[in-house]
Amino acid sequence: MIEQMCGNLNTYIDECDNNYVGTSGGNEQYLKEEMCRNVVSIVNEFDNITAKELNEMKDEVIRIKGSVTSSIHKCTTLHNDLSQFHESFQKIGDNKELCLIASIKCKHIIQQALTQLGKSGKAFNVQRKSVHNVRIPSDSYSCYITGICALPDGQVLVADYNNKRVKLLNQQYQVVSHWDVTAKPWDICQITPSEVAVA
Structure with a gap:
């Protein structure tokens, strides 16, 4: 869009230069004013398009931020629920009846979590890869x-x-x-x- 506007502006300047060759002093002022009006019009059009694009980007960022915040809240809630079940399982010990009840509840919560979170449907691309040496002096073999x-x-x-x-x-x-x-x-x-x- 910007390239198109620059092209329009350059075309208009070329036309003005061509028209200027055969003009007298009276038309010179008119051409200058016409050129200024056209330049102002092009700049205003550019400002309007830029503002619109910025508003669209801002709306998209707000939408994504809301989605991420919601996902973080869901994950935190589910993590807390599962942590409580983990603690309950440790307290139950060998009581088979309580263990069965807790496992059924835990299974239900996990199914709810999977339903709430759903499939992300997004693929992540590797941005960069780096290699780090984690060998220590007392290692006998190469690290695997x-x-x-x-x-x-x-x-x-x-x-x-x-x-x-x-x-x-x-x-x-x-x-x-x-x-x-x-x-x-x-x-x-x-x-x-x-x-x-x-x-």
């Missing part, structure tokens, strides 16, 4: 990462299969701590705000 778990504070846990270790990485992906496990870890996931499970 089979599981990754991002923590809420931005740190990352990785399961190193070959060295039988779980390693804690800081936000710059540098190893800051590690934990030796008795078997080769296949995967890792967060189960509570302060606990992870290693398989």
Whole structure:
């Protein structure tokens, strides 16, 4: 649109130059005024289009922000519900009747969560890829990462299969701590705000 306006403006200036060659002093003032009116008209048209596009973009950002806020609220609510069920399961222990009732309720809540969240229908594209060295001096073998778990504070846990270790990485992906496990870890996931499970 902007290119088209620039083209129109240049065409008009060329026409004015061509008309100016054969004019006398009286017509010169008229041509200047006509040229100014046309330039002002083109600038006003540009302003109107720009304002309209900016308003459309603003509306789209507000719509997306509302959708994201709603999704975050739903996820937080569902996470809290599932955390409460997890705590309940730990308190129930070996009572089979209570365990059955809790599992039915939990299944119902999970089905509700899946219905509420639905399928996103969106595909995510990889923006960039980076390689980080997570080998530590005491590693006997090259690292083979089979599981990754991002923590809420931005740190990352990785399961190193070959060295039988779980390693804690800081936000710059540098190893800051590690934990030796008795078997080769296949995967890792967060189960509570302060606990992870290693398989």
